[in-house]
Amino acid sequence: MASLLLFQRLKKFWQCLFSSTSISVLKPPIKILVTGAAGQIGYAILPMIARGQMFGPDQPVIIHMLDISPASEALEGVKMELIDSALPLLRGVVATTDVVEACKGVNFAVMLAGFPRKEGMERKDVMSKNVAIYKAQASALEQHAAPNCKILVVANPANTNALILKEFAPSIPAKNITCLTRLDHNRALAQLSERLHVHIGDVKNVIIWGNHSSTQYPDANHAIVTTKDGEKSAKELVANDAWLKGEFISTVQQRGAAIIKARKLSSSLSAASAACDHMRDWILGTPEGTWVSMGVYSDGAYGIPAGLFYSFPVTCDKGEWRTVQGLTVDEFSRAKMEATAQELVEEKNLAYSCLN
Ligand SMILES: NC(=O)c1ccc[n+]([C@@H]2O[C@H](COP(=O)([O-])OP(=O)(O)OC[C@H]3O[C@@H](n4cnc5c(N)ncnc54)[C@H](O)[C@@H]3O)[C@@H](O)[C@H]2O)c1
Numbered sequence: 001m002a003s004l005l006l007f008q009r010l011k012k013f014w015q016c017l018f019s020s021t022s023i024s025v026l027k028p029p030i031k032i033l034v035t036g037a038a039g040q041i042g043y044a045i046l047p048m049i050a051r052g053q054m055f056g057p058d059q060p061v062i063i064h065m066l067d068i069s070p071a072s073e074a075l076e077g078v079k080m081e082l083i084d085s086a087l088p089l090l091r092g093v094v095a096t097t098d099v100v101e102a103c104k105g106v107n108f109a110v111m112l113a114g115f116p117r118k119e120g121m122e123r124k125d126v127m128s129k130n131v132a133i134y135k136a137q138a139s140a141l142e143q144h145a146a147p148n149c150k151i152l153v154v155a156n157p158a159n160t161n162a163l164i165l166k167e168f169a170p171s172i173p174a175k176n177i178t179c180l181t182r183l184d185h186n187r188a189l190a191q192l193s194e195r196l197h198v199h200i201g202d203v204k205n206v207i208i209w210g211n212h213s214s215t216q217y218p219d220a221n222h223a224i225v226t227t228k229d230g231e232k233s234a235k236e237l238v239a240n241d242a243w244l245k246g247e248f249i250s251t252v253q254q255r256g257a258a259i260i261k262a263r264k265l266s267s268s269l270s271a272a273s274a275a276c277d278h279m280r281d282w283i284l285g286t287p288e289g290t291w292v293s294m295g296v297y298s299d300g301a302y303g304i305p306a307g308l309f310y311s312f313p314v315t316c317d318k319g320e321w322r323t324v325q326g327l328t329v330d331e332f333s334r335a336k337m338e339a340t341a342q343e344l345v346e347e348k349n350l351a352y353s354c355l356n
């Protein structure tokens, strides 16, 4: 009995020591900009960021929230709620409609600002509204963000908004600008996990190629499932090519539209969660043997035209992403990868015509 008590006291002592150690090793705070912060995704992502889901449990954050004047009262309400949530990692909140104040000194930016697609609208319908926003915010980021600021564009058309941001902020390195296709990646993992009745955490290495749109190519050819007998090819476990080339692809491609139809609103909690996954893996690194999908500036890898923001499989280490090289691409995949690249070329041309 006495030794049990002694053991419990010792355990408590080590727990106290451990928790005080972890407090003392907190990193210096970083500043993160969230544009469109009064919107749907903003409301879901802000508490995730302030709880450490994006940058880790040892990383305090100062959040800069930007929205437009008609949303300024709502933005103040969100600020009050963040403060009232009493989150220990949250070291400051700036709520503003001034793009210069919002961008000042930020180390990271999550760009949600935009006009979302409504039921029955194509992504191209929202192009002209959104490219104008990205042109304006590019120069504010270029002039006022911290050096080496890393940017994630979520707002649609995400790949083309990222391209406009890059073009109008020429001093920001292209490698520091990315766009979100992690939501599609997560959706593809989820489809395989449901089909195979395996835990989502046991599926990895799907690929989303191309545009965050209905032409994207969700590719399960290299996906892996961890089983009690070791790692197996998802393709071999599914053993149904018709499903992999048909329903699997179309379900992932159409998932955003299905959610809009059901909610009458664009996906927000899954988008927020995916944006946290994207930034966390980019900054803290991908696990050994795992890749993720990110929309990045193409250098011509896999024969994709250089100069487009295209979703590739990437691994990340120390804040740098690298395209996974040397994967085999069959004829079926090649055609799908080219079709989505072609759509991006058309979007790029349309975006430029909207800016003229
Ligand atoms: N890439 C993805 O996987 C993905 C997934 C879901 C949604 N989205 C896109 O993300 C974007 C945000 O979605 P949402 O549901 O939060 O939309 P929302 O309409 O709820 O929020 C957008 C916010 O942006 C603000 N805004 C508009 N113009 C602005 C400007 N110039 N400066 C600052 N703020 C501005 C609006 O006032 C609004 O508060 C949409 O474009 C949506 O299509 C992308």
Ligand SMILES: O=C(O)C[C@H](O)C(=O)O
Pocket (backbone or CB within 6 Å): 116, 117, 123, 156, 183, 255, 256, 257, 259, 266, 267
């Ligand atoms: O807003 C959309 O067009 C859909 C969204 O990008 C999604 O994939 O859920």
